[in-house]
Amino acid sequence: MKNTVLMMMLTLIAGIACAQQIQRTAPAIRITSIPLAVTAQKTTNLLFPYAIKSVDKGSRDILVQKAKGVDYLLQVKAATTEDFGQTNLTVVTTDGEFYSFLVSYHQNPADLNFRFGAAATAIKETKVLSADNEAVIEQNACLVAESESFLKRPAADRFGIRLALQGIYIQGEHMYYQLRLDNDTYIPYDIAQLRFFIRDQKKVKRMATQETELIPVFTSGNTESLAGQGSQVMVFVFDKHTIPDKKYLAVQLMEHGGGRNLELQTGNKTLVKARPLAPLE
Known part of the structure; x- marks a missing residue:
């Protein structure tokens, strides 16, 4: 009886050791990216x-x-x-x-x-x-780009570069931002990034400022560069939104390798002026 129990224990130990050995030597499964x-x-x-x-x-x-x-x-x-x-x-x-x-x-x-x-x-x-019918949104963006501006503010300018929010339009579940960029200098402006954030109005001491980035679902116009003495209109399309209390919208424009960086700021008083965009026939 003792011999039988001993043999069973040895067999169990050998099986565990074998399983561990197999586990150690088993190749990893490659997941293709x-x-x-x-x-x-x-x-x-x-x-x-x-x-x-x-x-x-x-x-x-x-x-x-x-x-x-x-x-x-x-x-x-x-x-x-x-x-x-x-x-x-x-x-x-x-x-x-x-x-x-x-x-x-x-x-x-x-x-x-x-x-x-x-x-x-x-x-x-x-x-x-x-x-998110891309064809319809693209046509709407072209229509917004050709529309006359109706917002006098907000705007930001520095060293001859001016960024202005000229109009906001809404159709269905999307909002269209019409922005104009002007270069009053002869030095071309290379855009490193143009991004949108919703930020806290006031920063509490010892607390980091909370911000949420708004990512457009579609962009129309030249968002890479602006020639000297040039101007251009860009349209950014977002999902419908407003700005929470005690927060503001910041549009951040950064120059590649340069110092002519701008930040345009606005709030709900501007957003609620959005005009309806007539649907395309």
């Missing part, structure tokens, strides 16, 4: 079958955010109009799935919308993407 091209002028949409649990971006060269009210839609775009070195993006969804992307810059990506997972999410995809 998905190539993803992004630009600063358009938003790339990633539609997942389950809600997004966590997101990690490899560098500040890309901007990411979950779509408002849509937990399974991630919006991605480049933070700069310049080509940047390849970076990565990691997404984990609530079903435990892991998604890895290799992100690179492309001035005009061939594809902007991607869906992952079961075909059962096709209905969700149709509803989300039809609301």
